[in-house]
Amino acid sequence: MQIAILGRGVVGGGIVKLIDEAQTPLLQQIKIKKVLVHRSEQVLDSRHTTDFAEILNDPEISVVCECIGGLEPAHTYVKQALESGKHVVTANKKMLAVFAKELFDLARQKQLTLAYEASVGGGIPWIDNIKRIQRLEPVTAFQGIFNGTSNYILSQMEEKDLDFATCLKSAQKLGYAEKDPSDDIDGGDVCYKVCLSALTCFGQLADPSQVEQWGIRFLSQEDFAWAKEHGRTIKLLGIGRREAGGLSLQVLPVMLKKSSLLASVGLNFNGLQTESASLGQATFVGQGAGSLPTAHAAVQDLLDLAEGRGEAAADPQPGRLLAGPEQTFYLRTENSSFFAGVTAEQISDRALLTKKMTLSDLSRLLEQSGDQRAFLAGVADE
Ligand SMILES: NC(=O)C1=CN([C@@H]2O[C@H](COP(=O)(O)OP(=O)(O)OC[C@H]3O[C@@H](n4cnc5c(N)ncnc54)[C@H](OP(=O)(O)O)[C@@H]3O)[C@@H](O)[C@H]2O)C=CC1
Numbered sequence: 242m243q244i245a246i247l248g249r250g251v252v253g254g255g256i257v258k259l260i261d262e263a264q265t266p267l268l269q270q271i272k273i274k275k276v277l278v279h280r281s282e283q284v285l286d287s288r289h290t291t292d293f294a295e296i297l298n299d300p301e302i303s304v305v306c307e308c309i310g311g312l313e314p315a316h317t318y319v320k321q322a323l324e325s326g327k328h329v330v331t332a333n334k335k336m337l338a339v340f341a342k343e344l345f346d347l348a349r350q351k352q353l354t355l356a357y358e359a360s361v362g363g364g365i366p367w368i369d370n371i372k373r374i375q376r377l378e379p380v381t382a383f384q385g386i387f388n389g390t391s392n393y394i395l396s397q398m399e400e401k402d403l404d405f406a407t408c409l410k411s412a413q414k415l416g417y418a419e420k421d422p423s424d425d426i427d428g429g430d431v432c433y434k435v436c437l438s439a440l441t442c443f444g445q446l447a448d449p450s451q452v453e454q455w456g457i458r459f460l461s462q463e464d465f466a467w468a469k470e471h472g473r474t475i476k477l478l479g480i481g482r483r484e485a486g487g488l489s490l491q492v493l494p495v496m497l498k499k500s501s502l503l504a505s506v507g508l509n510f511n512g513l514q515t516e517s518a519s520l521g522q523a524t525f526v527g528q529g530a531g532s533l534p535t536a537h538a539a540v541q542d543l544l545d546l547a548e549g550r551g552e553a554a555a556d557p558q559p560g561r562l563l564a565g566p567e568q569t570f571y572l573r574t575e576n577s578s579f580f581a582g583v584t585a586e587q588i589s590d591r592a593l594l595t596k597k598m599t600l601s602d603l604s605r606l607l608e609q610s611g612d613q614r615a616f617l618a619g620v621a622d623e
């Protein structure tokens with residue numbers, strides 16, 4: 242099987258390494274015919290090119306593996322690859338979540354595979370395991386730590402008492418962060434992964450821009466101090482539930498009890514959980530970001546294709562987004578008097594615990610209060 246890789250950065254470079262140093266006879270069946278790079282000085286040999294048309298017009302290349310990132314030109318390249326009859330493997334959750342309808346429809350019409358294991362949970366076989374559970378029963382809910390960069394920042398801040406900016410810089414150096422790390426720290430990256438997980442678990446498509454999303458940008462050591470005092474830690478979670486008449490999706494920091502399974506998932510690791518009738522809760526843990534773990538997931542998709550196990554693309558239905566459940570929130574804001582009506586407990590002059598309410602209601606109040614640097618976190622019951 243001859244393939245092309247688009248982008249030779251952290252993930253693309255990892256895929257090149259794994260395939261070039263193939264350890265198994267099956268992997269040795271995959272040959273990289275072309276690697277698309279950005280600039281002419283990156284053309285190291287005849288395998289590298291800056292011209293996507295060379296890949297598109299090469300009938301020997303049957304699979305395009307997209308590792309450029311971002312919306313364009315990644316979206317156009319993936320679309321053109323499918324239109325010209327090539328299977329696609331992608332690590333790009335942002336592009337896929339935004340253009341899911343168009344690209345899955347196209348792949349289905351063309352009877353091609355559009356595989357995306359590497360786009361959610363890094364090296365964890367998350368998409369594959371969801372599909373395995375679905376052979377027996379529906380997945381009714383999922384939740385977890387979906388972002389390696391933010392989890393790395395949170396665990397370093399907690400364990401080493403380092404400041405946010407220092408931890409973010411290390412995550413960037415280690416190759417975990419997106420080109421623009423705003424998506425990592427503001428919840429955007431988790432939002433795309435939650436939309437792709439919902440698509441896989443529930444067969445429903447959600448518009449990422451409509452998903453409630455809070456990140457960790459304004460987190461401070463003061464918030465960790467409260468968490469520690471109460472036997473908790475802070476994790477950025479993505480949560481999805483199948484509901485009657487739709488689905489509820491949320492991205493927010495949560496104060497988890499230290500004794501919970503996800504509380505022990507540190508550094509760049511992700512911890513992803515499904516709920517289904519007979520299996521109950523299942524947890525999948527592994528490196529959620531980084532070159533070789535993510536490359537491993539993309540190569541698994543390529544190996545499925547090499548084995549002739551490529552899957553027909555799903556036919557997702559539009560999902561109606563419903564409000565999430567009522568819960569208690571920890572809130573730190575410069576304008577705490579504005580929240581007097583929903584305060585259950587005042588922690589300090591800036592921090593409080595709310596009465597049980599939905600994230601939508603709290604988000605609306607925060608918008609009205611005008612505080613754009615507030616930090617909120619759900620307070621988990623267990
Ligand atoms: N890093 C990680 O741990 C993970 C990343 N992902 C996803 O994988 C994708 C790639 O991420 P990552 O490898 O980290 O990003 P990088 O920035 O390291 O790699 C992207 C590469 O694509 C190249 N590139 C950009 N535009 C073009 C273009 N038009 N033509 C050819 N090459 C181009 C870049 O070149 P240049 O730098 O010269 O612009 C760079 O080498 C993203 O969608 C990301 O979300 C998914 C899971 C984990």
Ligand SMILES: N[C@@H](CC=O)C(=O)O
Nearest residue numbers: 388389390417419530
């Ligand atoms: N920036 C992402 C990379 C993997 O998806 C993350 O940190 O999780």
